[in-house]
Amino acid sequence: MQSENITPRSVAIVGAGQAGLLLGCGLLDKGYSVTIVTNRTPEDVWSGRVMSSQFIFDPALQIERDLGLNQWEADCPRTEGIGFSIPAPDGSGTQALHWHARLDAYGQSVDQRLKMPGWMKEFERRGGELRYDDVGVDQLETLAAEYELVLLAGGKGEIVNLLGRDDSRSPVRQPMRQLALSYVTGMKRTDYYECVNFNLIPGVGEYFVFPALTTDGADGTKACDIMVFEGVPGGPMDCWGDAKTPEQHLEVSLNILKTFLPWEYERSRDCQLTDDNGRIAGRITPTVRNAVLTLPSGRKVLGLGDAVLVNDPITGQGSNNATKAAKHYLDAILAHDASAFDEAWMRQTFDDLYNGYAEKVVRWTNSLLFPPPEHIIKLLGAAQELPAVASRIANGFNDPRDYANYWFAPEDTDRLINAEAQKLAA
Missing domain, CATH: 3.30.9.40 (D-Amino Acid Oxidase; Chain A, domain 2)
Known part of the structure; x- marks a missing residue:
């Protein structure tokens, strides 16, 4: 924790979802002053429509555990x-x-109607401030003037569209x-x-x-x-x-x-x-948005979670991406110590996340939205006969970066199948 005579660094997060609440709680634990702004109360979320299928694989679940945010793990089916x-x-x-x-x-x-109200209450218990408001550009300007760092973590609504689509990272252009x-x-x-x-x-x-x-x-x-x-x-x-x-x-x-x-x-x-x-x-359109929003005043806002990375749910990676992004941002903020959160730091933080992890998830997810090529049909068929291939595919959901080793190129697929067939025959 920071010394009592040192003013804590201040962070505002717009959006009380998987990424925003996880990051907010993590920062509170490290002595930061954190405010989360959302347009829905815990009661609104609890009594509303379901929002997601939100399956969490073990690496992301471990991040929740490490931050003490796995309150439902004992009760939730495994x-x-x-x-x-x-x-x-x-x-x-x-x-x-x-x-x-x-x-x-x-x-x-865990249904987000259950999880998010629980996390909102936990965020306040740890000393965070929750504000309820519909955030537009004017509200972002006010936050950016008041706080050292403002993150936009709301994945829906017109405000996230201000970030703009990154066409170079968004090859799919329609639902x-x-x-x-x-x-x-x-x-x-x-x-x-x-x-x-x-x-x-x-x-x-x-x-x-x-x-x-x-x-x-x-x-x-x-x-x-x-x-x-x-x-x-x-x-x-x-x-x-x-x-x-x-x-x-x-x-x-x-x-x-x-x-x-x-x-x-x-x-x-x-x-x-x-x-x-x-x-x-x-319907949703898979989208990677620009990470930094420049406000009319020139102040900067950094996008987080669904605000910048929108995957089709076909691979069940949405909540996992949000969790891992929040952990990446948490580590980057803590490592930045007392330095200013300028645009260069914001872009570097997101680029490190995208290039080191998210790009491979996006590529794999998008590949499943098109008819499977012959080598993928061969791979899925081989998994029926080769348990090690089935295990490799299954555990890729934990860390989709592994698919880059055998999913996209026919020769890589054949190499995996042949290697596991030889082991089985030996």
Whole structure:
């Protein structure tokens, strides 16, 4: 902690989400003066719509543990592996491909309607100030004049668009999937360990599902499962426009499973939504924004989390990216000691994060939004016969940088398959 006779450095964060609250709590622990500005109270978040599927793999979960922000870990269902299936092309309702592999350590998903209000209260308990306001340029100017460093961590709303799209880092220019989430209870378990069960339906889209912890509608928690639907635009899974009520949303969810993934439908047919707000549908465009916003006064604001890195949920990396970004920024702020947080430092901080980690996550995630090339089909098929290949793919979700070693080039894929086949035969 800083000495009592030294004025603590002051930081303001706009946005009370995964990245903003984690960074804010981390800075408070190091003696910084931190204010978070958000337009939603804990009660607003708790009683609102679900916002995300927010699956956290172990490396990001460890960051939460290290900062004392894993309050729900003991109660939240543990997901032990990754499962993968492709339906047979003949319409028989069988699986042409199916495998599952254990993660090196479990992951978890805690409904943000539960987590964010809890973290907001914890932030205040640690001495942080929460302000409630809709932040625009004028409010940013006021914050930038008052605080040594201002971070924009809100991923939605017009304000983040002021950062501007970084076209050199954003090769995908339009939404590539119709997205929908359904939080449900009553799902039957599989006959193997809990997995993120990922289903690829060629030309149609993707469906993945995993256990989670949500609110019980009062002040407690309950287990649930989160269904994530990713429909190719214009295809048969792009069908959520007429689902206006909770009942219609659930009906569309189950009809998709019944039509394309009968094995998933059989364990989901008796499901019910956790609550009327346990659903959402929409589209996003994968985007990397510029890291620094220059205000009319010339003062600078640094983007963080979803404000600058928006990934399609297809790889489940959004909350993991936000967590790792918050930790990276925390370390960079602490290492900067008493120096000014100028534009050069801001750009360097983000570039180090992007070049050292996020670029490979973005590249891998974007690759899954397009029809898989032949070598990836070969890789996924090999995983069914070679447990070590399945394990390698599964554990890439913990640290997607590993995919750069074998995912993108056919010769690298062949090298991995051949090496593991030789080990198995030896």
